[in-house]
Amino acid sequence: MTIPLDVHSSVLTTDEFFRRLTELNPKRKYAAMYNSVVKGFVTDPALMLVPIDDHLVHRGDGVFEAVRLAPKGFFLMKEHLARLARSAELIGLKLPHTIEEIFEISLKLQKIAGLSSAMLRIFIGRGPGDFSPSPYSTLGSQIYIAIMEFKPLAAEKFIEGVSLMFSTVPVKPGLFAQVKSCNYLPNVLTKKESLDRGYDFAVNLTEQGFVAEGPTENILVLTAAGDLVAPKFDYTLRGTTLVRTLDLAKDLLNKTGSIGGVAVHSIGSADLSRDDLLQASELMMVGTTLEVLPVTRVESKKIGDGKGGPVARALRAELLKDLGV
Numbered sequence: 001m002t003i004p005l006d007v008h009s010s011v012l013t014t015d016e017f018f019r020r021l022t023e024l025n026p027k028r029k030y031a032a033m034y035n036s037v038v039k040g041f042v043t044d045p046a047l048m049l050v051p052i053d054d055h056l057v058h059r060g061d062g063v064f065e066a067v068r069l070a071p072k073g074f075f076l077m078k079e080h081l082a083r084l085a086r087s088a089e090l091i092g093l094k095l096p097h098t099i100e101e102i103f104e105i106s107l108k109l110q111k112i113a114g115l116s117s118a119m120l121r122i123f124i125g126r127g128p129g130d131f132s133p134s135p136y137s138t139l140g141s142q143i144y145i146a147i148m149e150f151k152p153l154a155a156e157k158f159i160e161g162v163s164l165m166f167s168t169v170p171v172k173p174g175l176f177a178q179v180k181s182c183n184y185l186p187n188v189l190t191k192k193e194s195l196d197r198g199y200d201f202a203v204n205l206t207e208q209g210f211v212a213e214g215p216t217e218n219i220l221v222l223t224a225a226g227d228l229v230a231p232k233f234d235y236t237l238r239g240t241t242l243v244r245t246l247d248l249a250k251d252l253l254n255k256t257g258s259i260g261g262v263a264v265h266s267i268g269s270a271d272l273s274r275d276d277l278l279q280a281s282e283l284m285m286v287g288t289t290l291e292v293l294p295v296t297r298v299e300s301k302k303i304g305d306g307k308g309g310p311v312a313r314a315l316r317a318e319l320l321k322d323l324g325v
C-alpha cells in the first residue's frame with residue numbers, strides 16, 4: 001500500500017476510508033461480490049469486505065468452495081455445492097441460503113461480472129459474533145461469494161511438468177481433511193514449505209507414511225505396475241476434479257482399451273507410499289485450477305523421461321473437452 005503510516009492521523013472519515021481503500025484497488029481485480037450481511041451485490045473492490053467479528057475471520061469458523069466458470073458454465077457446480085453442504089453439515093453450520101439460492105446468486109454474479117472464464121469463490125462464515133470460539137454466539141451464518149477472472153497456468157507447465165516434495169507438515173486428521181473449512185493453516189504451511197525449498201508442490205504424509213494430498217490439490221499416480229491410483233478419501237479431500245477425472249479415465253479405458261496409448265491395468269484408490277511415488281511411471285496433481293498437471297520430479301528423482309507423460313496428457317484433454325475449452 002502506498003499510504004505511509006501516520007500514527008498521528010486523526011480518525012478516518014468514511015469518505016477517506018474508502019478513498020484509501022480505492023488507492024489499493026489496482027491490485028485487487030475482483031469483478032463482483034455478493035454479501036448476505038447486506039443482502040446485495042457490489043462491483044467496487046473497496047466494498048468487498050467481511051465483518052471482522054464474523055467467526056470466519058478470527059476462528060476460521062466457516063467452509064468454502066472454489067468453482068471454475070468455463071464456456072459451458074460453472075464446472076461441476078452440483079458437486080461443489082454438494083460438498084459445500086456436506087462440509088457445513090459436518091461442522092454443524094447452517095447454510096444461510098439453500099443450495100438452489102446459492103446457485104441463483106452465482107448465476108447473477110456471473111451476469112454482473114460479464115465474464116465467461118472465471119473463478120467463483122464461495123465462503124460461508126458462522127457470522128458476526130462476539131470474538132469467542134463459541135459457534136452459538138453469532139447473529140447467524142453468512143455467505144460471501146466473489147467472482148474474478150480465471151488465470152490459467154502457463155502452457156509449458158503442462159508439457160514440462162512441475163516438481164514435488166514430501167512435506168513435513170502433518171496431514172489433517174479425519175474429519176478435518178474431509179471438511180473444506182476456512183481453517184487451512186496446515187495447507188498454508190505445506191505450500192510455504194514447498195515454495196521456501198524451491199518446489200512447485202508438496203504432499204503431506206499420514207502418520208502411517210501414506211501419501212495424502214497437496215495444499216489445494218489431489219495427487220494421481222500411474223504406478224510402475226500400470227495401475228492408476230489416487231490416495232484414499234479417508235485422509236484427503238474428495239476433490240471434484242479428481243472424481244471426474246477418474247470417471248473420464250474409466251470411460252476412456254472401456255472405450256479404447258488404453259489411456260493415451262498406455263494399457264492401464266486398473267483405476268481406483270489405495271494407500272500409496274513415498275516409494276510408490278518415487279518409482280511411478282507418471283504423477284499428476286489434480287484440482288479445479290490445475291486441471292491435470294504432470295509432476296516430472298519428486299525431490300531429486302526424475303519421473304518418467306522428465307516430461308509430462310501420455311496418461312496425464314490424455315486425461316487433461318478429456319477434462320478440457322468436459323470444460324468446453
Ligand SMILES: Cc1ncc(COP(=O)(O)O)c(C=O)c1O
Nearest residue numbers: 216217218237239240241287288
Ligand atoms: C485440500 C484440498 N485437496 C484437494 C482439492 C481439489 O479439489 P477440487 O478438485 O474440488 O478443486 C482442494 C481444492 O481446493 C483442496 O483444498
